[in-house]
Amino acid sequence: MSQYKIIFTGPVGAGKTTAINAISDTPPVKTDAAASDMTKNRKASTTVAMDYGVMNLAGGEKIHLYGTPGQERFDFMWDILVNGGIGLILLLDNTRADPFQDMKFFLDAFSKFINDTSLAIGVTQMDLSNRPTIDDYHSRLQEFGIKPPVFAVDAREKNDVSLLVQALLYSLDPGLAE
């Protein structure tokens, strides 16, 4: 059976774990716990060092929510991670010194996946730092020739995260209806 995933990425502190927690039906698997288990079993696993949550869907299907490690960038892990992914949620922390640099990095790193699927960007911490604005992000995105949804997001707010994921789905298919 295919494993469908939504990938959450972004720099450390952008709220990936919190966002996954906001919409996951189960408490997100803590990386350290998963890592210990895997170490015990002596079995390499892609879930190690990632955040993980799940949404249980009608008919018994599941959608897996994976968060990439933020600080380090291991491309091997990303390759494995995006396999079966239906889209990418990029969370950017507006209090960081240069969120545009972060955005560029992640767009470059996931460019193939984004081209193949879809992208939605959530900008967090805008209540702490209101610059750059959402308009500024859209202006920068013109350089990449893409027009993804870019929303101000409080990763603790289920509604915000839900809307971001909904936008990702509608980007894939505007005709989608419940």
Add this chain to the structure above:
Amino acid sequence: MNKTAKTAHPYRIALHGMDSRTSKTMEMYLKGPCRGAAVVAAADEAQIDMIDADHAKAREILDQRKAAAPGRPIILLSLQTLQIDNTFFIKKPVSAEQILGVLDKIGPLLKAAENKPEPAPATPAKPQSAPASAPAAKTVLDVYVKPAKPTKPIDNAERQKTAKHQSAMQLNEGGFTAFLGTVGDIDFDDEAQLPTACYDPRQFFLGYVQSAAKTAGLQARPLRLSSIWKPLYLFPEQNEVWLDADDKQLRAFAGVAFKPGTANNMSLSALDPAAAAAERAPEKYQDLQAFIWKLAIWTSKGRFPIGLDIERPVFLQRWPNFTRLVITPDAMRIAALLVKTPTAPSAVCRVLNVKPQYVFVFISACHAIGILRQSEREADVVIAAPVPEKPKNEGLLRKILSKLRGA
């Protein structure tokens, strides 16, 4: 092929500036993709130090490691390209090839260091020679690496502007009518009436606010819009407005069509610095776009703005910031379509099977904040991306959507 791979004697690498998750990832990476060329070891047992040079205290860590283990090879990982004496650099994203390549360079240095005679006990301790060739130089990491992405200072005043940061209100079909009210003289089910289902923003408060916002932006200074109602303060620098009224009051005023001559009651004046800086209730600040957006919704009530041809394609320059706006029924679907493909409003109704008033109210709001354009030239239509094919996993996407919207 790298010689280092599958070695019987893996190098021992100490990791620095990495949290436990990243350390665990690196451990797995060395074991897996790097084919066991190295293992993670404690700092006092390691042969090599590996430092995340993007860490907040990277410079400090580098100095510490140089002092604690002089001569030990150091690998720096960074997003920035670094050239620092006596270190080996790997640019992120890290790849196995890069790590193995660097380990191949380090191998002979470690061997040479092993064969070196121990210094005589009586001799004062001297730092061992550096692995590369240059003498130990003062670290320049702080020049190359930003002080670990310092975060910006927290704006406490901004945090108190709660109205600006509250999550979106999503209207379903039932809520739509209750929220907007109805326009009694238009039957949206009658296609013949649709072309006349328009309104002129200039006859409503919306038009004056749009005009004032434009002026404030051009003049780049705070303005006060006075009317027969409450004054509206506009702060273009912060993209904010301040109004001492709740949404219920604003909605009522938004729906009032001004009679000819009422414009005389409207005036726009500059705020002097003292007035601009005067203390105001922080919770009554609103985002300018979000304010105009809802004003447009309450003015439109399901009609489209005059001057827009509903039979000609329109498109969105960008997605609205939905999480901070009032979301009308089917707004996200319409947005997704109009971002991808210029489509006539009348056609949007058919393509998405959406009621005309939902399409019109949405394009009204987008038009009011300046992100909707009508295709002026044939080329706008020609260059438009084709409507994407239905994704293979449409059923799954529907289920996710139901889950999210029902949750």
